[in-house]
Amino acid sequence: MTRVVEADHDPASGRGQMAQLIVPTDAPGVNIVRGVGIWGRPTSDHVEVRYEDVRVPASNLLGAVGQGHQAAQDRLGAGRVFHCMNSIGQMWRAFDLMVERATTRTVHGGPLQDKQFVQGFIADSYMDISAARLMTIQAAERVARNDRGARTDISSIKVFVPAAYSRVVDRAIQVWGAAGVSSDLPLSGMYLGARTLRLADGPDEVHKVLIAKHVLDRYATEGGWDFGN
Amino acid sequence: MTRVVEADHDPASGRGQMAQLIVPTDAPGVNIVRGVGIWGRPTSDHVEVRYEDVRVPASNLLGAVGQGHQAAQDRLGAGRVFHCMNSIGQMWRAFDLMVERATTRTVHGGPLQDKQFVQGFIADSYMDISAARLMTIQAAERVARNDRGARTDISSIKVFVPAAYSRVVDRAIQVWGAAGVSSDLPLSGMYLGARTLRLADGPDEVHKVLIAKHVLDRYATEGGWDFGN
Amino acid sequence: MTRVVEADHDPASGRGQMAQLIVPTDAPGVNIVRGVGIWGRPTSDHVEVRYEDVRVPASNLLGAVGQGHQAAQDRLGAGRVFHCMNSIGQMWRAFDLMVERATTRTVHGGPLQDKQFVQGFIADSYMDISAARLMTIQAAERVARNDRGARTDISSIKVFVPAAYSRVVDRAIQVWGAAGVSSDLPLSGMYLGARTLRLADGPDEVHKVLIAKHVLDRYATEGGWDFGN
Amino acid sequence: MTRVVEADHDPASGRGQMAQLIVPTDAPGVNIVRGVGIWGRPTSDHVEVRYEDVRVPASNLLGAVGQGHQAAQDRLGAGRVFHCMNSIGQMWRAFDLMVERATTRTVHGGPLQDKQFVQGFIADSYMDISAARLMTIQAAERVARNDRGARTDISSIKVFVPAAYSRVVDRAIQVWGAAGVSSDLPLSGMYLGARTLRLADGPDEVHKVLIAKHVLDRYATEGGWDFGN
Structure with a gap:
């Protein structure tokens, strides 16, 4: 080894x-x-x-002396996209579990799926997964075509996706109640994994600073940021 | 008239x-x-x-008697997409203003752009605009091709985009300070507009319930939701 | 046993x-x-x-048949206050650890305590602990004097305090980085404990409904709620 | 003049x-x-x-030359407490209006007060008002007895109370729908006032930095912060 x-x-x-x-x-x-x-x-x-x-x-x-930092960043860039892809799969699984529980568990005179709090959890999670998925696809496409915006999008999904993942799993746990934090379901492991991802490969705060620096550089050199590019 | x-x-x-x-x-x-x-x-x-x-x-x-509700919804569906497109343009303008102030205003010994709070505002707004834009494009594409998921995505952007718009404008105002709420800048008008959009064409809460119902229906009939469709 | x-x-x-x-x-x-x-x-x-x-x-x-539910609630009411007292102690410990790290760790050319993101974590945590502590004291005092508002305040701290506890520990973990989720520090255990408390003794959602019902009852019978009572 | x-x-x-x-x-x-x-x-x-x-x-x-800054701060300190007291009164009024609408408006087959989203608004607002009120009382008491923690608490309520006020009014508006942003009700004016207060007398960000500095100073000189003092 x-x-x-x-x-x-x-x-x-x-x-x-x-x-x-x-x-x-x-x-x-x-x-x-x-x-x-x-x-x-x-x-x-x-x-x-x-x-x-x-x-x-x-x-x-x-490689050569002097290329070590760049080599690490190259590996990390792709690695961050892979982490996000994986997180989106986990969020989807958590979403399945949330709906499963909402449709099968009855409390206070009705199934959970009829309670607005649970409907709100489903709706908010739908939006979180949609946003995380679309942002990750955009980042991957920009990496694939060597777009200069790729690094900004990688930092962006590095911050957004683990946070969205945390929120979706958190809601799924809440819908399951005590079973949600038990080892009988994968949700408790996802919850820890999502939290760890906000630290792994650089904490959120470092990536927020990077996003801002990329944006500010572009404004300084080109007078603006083209979101539609 | x-x-x-x-x-x-x-x-x-x-x-x-x-x-x-x-x-x-x-x-x-x-x-x-x-x-x-x-x-x-x-x-x-x-x-x-x-x-x-x-x-x-x-x-x-x-049209015919009995088609009134459907006609209203048809118009509202497209109208909601247009509202979101407009909101994204406004968010972008607010983002420009935020960066303009961050790069030109100096406080406590340095330009605002060097303060992490302001960098965080820029980064969070970058993510908000990216997510809003990608979700709105997806919704518009689904409307254009009569995708059965279109209604869910319309409700989704109806909730997500005005909220993201509110957050971006709120941050831009904060960066400008008192000038941000003055009539010298368009930000105060945007702030009111963004808030109103959370009510117009149906409050957020109604659309959250709709998203949940669409999701639950699909699970009931097909056993799951395909985010990758 | x-x-x-x-x-x-x-x-x-x-x-x-x-x-x-x-x-x-x-x-x-x-x-x-x-x-x-x-x-x-x-x-x-x-x-x-x-x-x-x-x-x-x-x-x-x-006790007697028919008193079982009441006996459970009586025990749970005090139990919830005790849980919150305990959580406040844990939040305080997490706050100590956050400050310890902020003052001893140097990154990117300066101690963490000079970074606004970390200062924001400290400030937000100060507010969370202050609010949690004052609300818990008020609830305990109302329980002690058999105030009819006690149940509302118990539900209120049952929701507020674990959420505040989660936020404070989350920030302390972020300041510590990978060490924060390691078993070398008590923070990872606190993080799990805080999450579990949002389920234990009734999920947040049940207690929110209870708070609303108490408030609505009071408005129906007395025309208003006296926050200053 | x-x-x-x-x-x-x-x-x-x-x-x-x-x-x-x-x-x-x-x-x-x-x-x-x-x-x-x-x-x-x-x-x-x-x-x-x-x-x-x-x-x-x-x-x-x-006063004397050299005392201008201190005189301004002295006035602002008390002024911030007064602003918060006023905000709490406004929140309470918004809370009354929220409950009034929840109990009188029927949609989709039932009064708003029976909808969990609205119950959640009431519960979250109850907690916001309780926390804001208790924190402001504590700050005022510390000002009154010249407690050295007074300045930290003034900054704390300067950040917390306008934010809580914004949230409560925002929910009341949402419960009222379009009427909430109309000039028929005081809510729209409160919404603007609450937003402005996050800038007036110093933006939130400045006060967060101040809170952190006070906390860090105390840890540096005395080894900790006594929340129970």
């Missing part, structure tokens, strides 16, 4: 000098300290690593 | 018997009581009308 | 005939089917029970 | 050198350029003033 790590040859020079290296996990000096548990579990395969005088041959360099 | 009014020939029979008639405003018995002021203005061209024994010739009937 | 169960002697007559009985878990016919896992864990001490022809002596009746 | 203006004798030295002067509006050089219209009206009594070589006697100085 190997690990890809980013190494900054010259911290003072910033991202321009980043490189990526393959580090075999059995290389001397690689210490897997522990798996870091998440969401209350004692451990996970996200590990804490301590490197002590680890050396690898020059042939372990991925 | 004429007025088109809906008339229900047989209230007991419900919408199936609705008809639309052209009523000339100078027909005997048509009393324009007053213009109803909105947003603090003393009057408007939305008028209160009292009909007293008004009679019009049979030739003033629009 | 014993279990207290509610029994409805005459379902047709509704809550007026409910009773509570003590059922020893070793009574013949009490089958503990399984612990129901929550949040991804395989089991828990919330158990699924199947009762088969269980009989207990009449002396196991708690 | 006179005007009180702030004058900064030495801009380089910042707020420490601010002074307040009484400037009679008939003093030579005071030019009232125009009333600035707000919310679509052509003019208002918020005027644009151009000062040209205006001179006033030294006796027109309010």
